[in-house]
Amino acid sequence: MIERKMPPLNALRAFEATARHLSVKNAAEELCVTPGAVSQLLKTLEFHLGVKLFHRVNRGIFLTDIGQTYLPPVRNAFRQITEASSRIASAMETGMLTVSVTSFFASAWLVPRLTQFQNDNPEIDLRVVTSNQLVDFSRDSVDVAIRHGLGVYPGLSSHRVLAAEIVPVAAPQLVERLGQPATPSDLTHWPHVHDAERKAWHRWFQSQGIEDVGPPRGPSFDDSGLLVKAVLAGQGVGLLPAAMVAPELAQGQLVKVAGVTLLEDFAYYLVYPEARHERPKVAAFRRWILDSAAEAGLSG
Structure with a gap:
């Protein structure tokens, strides 16, 4: 034939x-x-x-x-x-909207507010997937992501949602060995545990008026849960959202070694490819999450 x-x-x-x-x-x-x-x-x-x-x-x-x-x-x-x-x-335009978010942000902030989003947008089915990895939008089946950092993501639209109060914390055994720091500058000599971007400590020291701290040293983790475990194990002092470590502080598993700080640029950001900016379901989620943060007095 x-x-x-x-x-x-x-x-x-x-x-x-x-x-x-x-x-x-x-x-x-x-x-x-x-x-x-x-x-x-x-x-x-x-x-x-x-x-x-x-x-x-x-x-x-x-x-x-x-x-x-x-x-x-x-x-x-x-x-x-x-x-x-x-x-x-x-x-x-409608149907499924997949949101990638860290497990802490999902449980502590996003999930308790989702009812309002569903009431306002009944035509959109929200699928929340938890991950601490940076999203590859060309490969992963994800529409938008929420990540904690400085909001600089080349090729992506980035919208500051809210800044979380962060606090330096350490395990009691590390504090006992090194002594409770008298000033923030004392922490420059402590071992540090970092997030994946390894920039949080530099920003924190800058906010305290401390500039010359040298390059970041110590282990880093792209999973906030693992970062907490490393701090609990006494591997170093970590910078973590205050709300996230509130139970460990209350139970004495962690010790606050400096005051709570709000770093305005180190925040949670909504990110997605620039080409999706006008996509209706992305626009609907963007409006909702930014409005929700503004109503709670948490956006900047």
């Missing part, structure tokens, strides 16, 4: 438009090309098929019997493509 190649798509579009209008001129206007271009596309299609699709007479153009037989499946194919494209476009 001889396998034929599919006819050129532009030629099929020219055929369908000309057959619908029974006019090369009108088909050309619809397709935004010249009548000569449409005529050439029709000749290309007829040559490809090896048949005549139109009768050309002085007063107009008419479908041959073969052309009339060919038109319905071609028209149906274009309709199916249009309907499928519309369904996909609609799914991009």
Whole structure:
């Protein structure tokens, strides 16, 4: 069996438009090309098929019997493509919205407020996935992400949601060994435990008026839960959201070694590819989360 190649798509579009209008001129206007271009596309299609699709007479153009037989499946194919494209476009506007977020932010802030989002946007089904890894939007099935950092993500739109109060904490055995620091500068000599970006301590020392602290040393973790465990194990002093370590402080498992600080630029940010900025379901989530943070008096 001889396998034929599919006819050129532009030629099929020219055929369908000309057959619908029974006019090369009108088909050309619809397709935004010249009548000569449409005529050439029709000749290309007829040559490809090896048949005549139109009768050309002085007063107009008419479908041959073969052309009339060919038109319905071609028209149906274009309709199916249009309907499928519309369904996909609609799914991009509504349907499932996947949000990647750290487990702490999800449990402490996002989840308790989701009822309001669902009430305001019943057409959007929210899927929350917890991860501390940076999202690869080209590979991961994620629409938007919420991450803690400085908000500088090349190629991504970034919106500051809220700044969390952070506090330097250490295990009791480390404090007993090194002594309770009298001033923030004393912590420059302590071992540090870092987040993945390794910038939080530098920002914290700057906020205390301490500039010359040298390069960051010590272990770093991209999982806040592991960072807490490292601090509990006495590996160093860590900077953590005050709300996150409140239970450990209350139970005496951790000790506060300096006051609570609010670093305005070191915050939780909503991030997503710039191309998704106007996507309706992304825009709806952006409006909601920024408004929710503003109402709570937490945004900047």
